[in-house]
C-alpha cells in the first residue's frame with residue numbers, strides 16, 4: 001500500500017498547508033493509517049499541529065540526509081492512525097546539501113519507500129517554490145493535489161507548474177498523475193470566485209475535485225490551537241469540506 | 257535621491273505583490289518618480305500591470321546579469337511617473353547563476369545605484385522565500401516593508417525573517433531599516449484579525465504603519481484588468497487604503 005500524494009503549488013498562500021493538515025487528519029479519522037510529511041522549512045504543518053521542535057530534536061532534515069532513521073523523528077500529535085514527520089527551519093540547508101549527493105532527486109522517494117510500508121497514505125506538504133524540496137516531493141509522489149485559490153494570480157503560475165510536472169514525468173517519475181485540482185478559499189458572494197472556478201473547470205474538466213473548500217474562518221483559527229479543524233470545530237463548514245474531500249479521495253482510490 | 261524599499265515576507269500569499277503594485281502606483285500618482293522592480297520569477301507584479309514578456313524580450317534577469325542595460329528593459333504601462341522593470345520565469349535561472357559571480361549579493365544594489373538616479377523611489381517585489389533573490393533585494397534596499405496577513409501562520413515566520421534581516425545588517429547592509437510592518441487583508445468581522453493585529457502591535461509598536469489594508473475584493477479583481485486598484489476603482493476601500501499608505505510613507509520620509 002502506501003500511496004504518496006504531494007500537495008504542490010508554487011504560488012504562495014493558496015492553502016497547501018491547510019489542505020495537507022486537514023486532509024491527512026480527515027483520512028486518519030476515517031481509519032486510514034496516514035503519515036503527514038512536513039517538507040517545508042517554514043514548518044507550518046508541524047506548528048499547525050502544535051509540534052515545535054528545538055534545535056536538538058531530529059526532524060525530516062536528519063531523516064532525508066540519512067543521519068537519523070525515520071522512526072526516530074515520527075510524532076503522534078493526534079490519534080493512533082495519524083503520524084507526522086515534522087520539519088524545522090534547518091531544512092533550508094537541505095536545498096544546498098542535497099544537490100551534492102548522487103541521485104539527489106530520489107532522496108525523499110528512497111526514504112518513503114522503506115517508511116511507507118506502515119502507512120496506507122503519505123501526504124507531503126511543500127514550500128511555495130519549484131526548488132529542490134518540491135522537485136524531490138514530485139519524484140517521490142504517485143500523485144499530486146494542486147490547491148488553487150479562486151483568484152486571478154492563482155491562474156498565472158499554472159502553466160509553469162504543469163510544465164514542471166511534465167518534465168518530471170518524462171525524466172524522473174513516469175507514474176506521476178494529478179490526483180486532483182482543489183478549489184480553495186471559495187467565496188460564493190464574489191464574482192471573482194465563480195469566474196476563476198469556471199476557467200479552472202473548463203481547462204482541467206474531470207481533474208477538478210467535486211469537493212470545493214469554502215472560505216471559512218474556523219480553518220484559519222484551528223492552527224492557533226494546534227489542531228486540525230475536525231478536532232477544533234467538527235460542525236464548521238471547513239471541517240465538513242475536508243471530510244468530504246477525504247471521502248472523495250478514498251472512493252476514487254479504493255474503487256479501482 | 258532614489259530610496260530603495262523592498263517588500264519582503266517569506267510567507268506566501270500575504271500581499272507582497274498587491275502592496276508593491278498598488279503602493280508604487282499610488283506614489284507615482286502623487287507625482288513621485290517611481291520604479292517598480294519585479295524581482296519574483298512568478299512575475300505577478302508584471303502581469304498584474306498587464307505586462308507579459310515573451311522569451312525574446314529582455315527583463316530584469318538580463319539587466320541583473322549585465323546582458324542588457326536597465327534602460328532597455330524598462331516599461332511604462334501606466335502614466336509618466338511610473339516605470340516597471342518586468343520579470344519573467346527565466347529569472348529562476350538567476351538563483352543558480354548569480355552565486356557563481358563575485359560579490360553576487362550586491363548585484364541588484366549595483367544595478368540600482370546607476371539606475372536609481374532617475375527615480376525618487378524604487379520598490380522591489382520579492383518571491384515567497386529567503387533565497388538568493390530576496391537576499392539580493394535586502395542588500396540593495398535602504399528599508400523594507402513587511403506585509404503581514406492577520407492570520408496565525410503569518411506570525412510563525414516572523415522570527416526567521418527578523419533573524420535574516422539582522423544578519424544582513426551586520427554583514428552586508430548596515431543601513432537597512434524597517435520602513436514599516438503593514439497589516440494586510442484585515443477583516444473587521446473576524447476575532448482572529450483583531451487578535452493577530454494586537455499581537456503584532458505589541459511586538460513591533462511604532463514600526464507598524466497606522467494605515468491598515470482591509471480585505472477588499474477590488475484589490476484581487478484589479479490585476480485581472482492589468483491595472484492598479486487606483487485606476488480600476490478609485491473609490492474602493494482598497495484604493496483608499498493604498499493612497500493613505502503612500503501618504504504616510506511620503507510624510508515619514510520627506511519630514512526628516
Ligand SMILES: Nc1ncnc2c1ncn2[C@@H]1O[C@H](COP(=O)(O)OP(=O)(O)OP(=O)(O)O)[C@@H](O)[C@H]1O
Nearest residue numbers: 012013014015016017018128214215216220268407
Ligand atoms: N478555506 C479557507 N478559509 C479561510 N482561510 C483559509 C482557508 N484555507 C487557508 N486559509 C488561511 O489562509 C492562509 C494561507 O493558507 P496556507 O498557509 O494553508 O497556504 P499555503 O499555500 O500553505 O501557504 P505557503 O505558500 O506560505 O506555504 C492561512 O492563514 C490559512 O489559515
Ligand SMILES: Nc1ncnc2c1ncn2[C@@H]1O[C@H](COP(=O)(O)OP(=O)(O)OP(=O)(O)O)[C@@H](O)[C@H]1O
Nearest residue numbers: 012151268269270271272273274384470471472476
Ligand atoms: N487586501 C486584500 N483584499 C483582498 N484580496 C487581497 C488583498 N491583498 C491581496 N489580495 C489577494 O490575495 C492573494 C495573495 O496576494 P498577493 O499575491 O499579493 O500575495 P504575495 O505575498 O505577493 O504572494 P506570493 O507569496 O505568491 O508572492 C492575491 O490573489 C491577491 O489578489
Ligand SMILES: [Mg+2]
Nearest residue numbers: 016017040044
Ligand atoms: Mg504552507
Ligand SMILES: [Mg+2]
Nearest residue numbers: 272273296300
Ligand atoms: Mg507575490
